[in-house]
Amino acid sequence: MNSRYCKLGAILLLASVAGAQAADPVTPNMVPTICGVCHGPDGVNDSPAIPNIAGQPADYLRYALLAYASKEWRSVIVETILTHYSLSDIDVMVEFYATRPYVGIKQEVDPSKVEVGKKIHYQLCDNCHMEGGLAPDEYEPILAGQWMPYMRHAIELYRTGQRPQVPMMATKIAKLSDEGVEALVHYYGSFAFKREPDGKITTE
Ligand code: HEC
Numbered sequence: 001m002n003s004r005y006c007k008l009g010a011i012l013l014l015a016s017v018a019g020a021q022a023a024d025p026v027t028p029n030m031v032p033t034i035c036g037v038c039h040g041p042d043g044v045n046d047s048p049a050i051p052n053i054a055g056q057p058a059d060y061l062r063y064a065l066l067a068y069a070s071k072e073w074r075s076v077i078v079e080t081i082l083t084h085y086s087l088s089d090i091d092v093m094v095e096f097y098a099t100r101p102y103v104g105i106k107q108e109v110d111p112s113k114v115e116v117g118k119k120i121h122y123q124l125c126d127n128c129h130m131e132g133g134l135a136p137d138e139y140e141p142i143l144a145g146q147w148m149p150y151m152r153h154a155i156e157l158y159r160t161g162q163r164p165q166v167p168m169m170a171t172k173i174a175k176l177s178d179e180g181v182e183a184l185v186h187y188y189g190s191f192a193f194k195r196e197p198d199g200k201i202t203t204e
């Protein structure tokens with residue numbers, strides 16, 4: 001696991017050098033005000049272009065935030081907000097969201113695309129995004145139940161090289177056709193469930 005993530009380590013190091021200084025340290029009760037306007041008070045929101053972040057693994061959330069802060073991941077919105085916060089503030093935000101339940105949102109999907117997407121997922125993605133994309137790992141986010149427009153966008157960022165990715169994921173993403181991406185997006189969009197931080201899953 002560790003060797004395949006040396007790229008992530010490099011980004012973390014870079015971001016720790018670039019870390020900003022905050023005026024007042026962030027406390028957990030400030031997080032919904034700072035981030036909740038877009039991500040929802042508990043990290044689950046109703047705008048399909050904005051990712052739900054509650055219940056994603058802490059290491060992944062920290063990695064993503066430091067990647068934005070160091071401009072390895074580009075999002076003008078997120079990177080601008082993060083210039084106001086220090087690394088310890090980011091840790092408070094990470095802890096806040098990682099300890100909340102993940103909510104997978106059931107969306108309108110085409111059942112035939114879901115079937116194709118499921119096959120592709122198990123062929124190419126499941127060894128890291130495990131249990132059909134419902135289980136997180138240290139650095140691997142949950143994909144199932146994420147907003148479909150965001151997923152389409154995120155996969156496109158990797159496909160076009162706008163987001164760096166671990167080499168083993170790059171070889172799989174490179175195999176996807178446009179139709180394959182769309183099928184995966186429908187597959188991930190077909191799940192409605194809640195996953196508690198202790199791993200307990202309930203479905204609707
Ligand atoms: C103005 C709206 C807005 C605000 C405020 C905002 N975000 Fe975001 N956030 C977004 C959008 C849009 C994206 C997707 C960006 C992209 O294209 O990569 C995103 C992406 C993320 C991601 C990556 C999620 C994933 O699934 O990879 C994390 C983590 C995140 N934001 C955390 C935060 C935190 C913590 C705060 C508070 C400091 C915050 N955001 C404030 C809009 C916002």
Ligand code: HEC
Nearest residue numbers: 124125128139140141154155164165166168169172173184
């Ligand atoms: C070798 C392990 C590995 C494989 C295989 C893999 N991924 Fe990933 N994936 C990761 C890791 C690690 C991250 C988080 C860090 C990053 O962005 O590199 C990630 C992140 C993602 C994200 C970002 C989610 C978000 O919320 O922004 C998407 C989307 C994604 N992967 C889709 C896929 C798809 C689709 C496949 C199969 C075609 C796949 N991955 C195969 C390891 C993998």
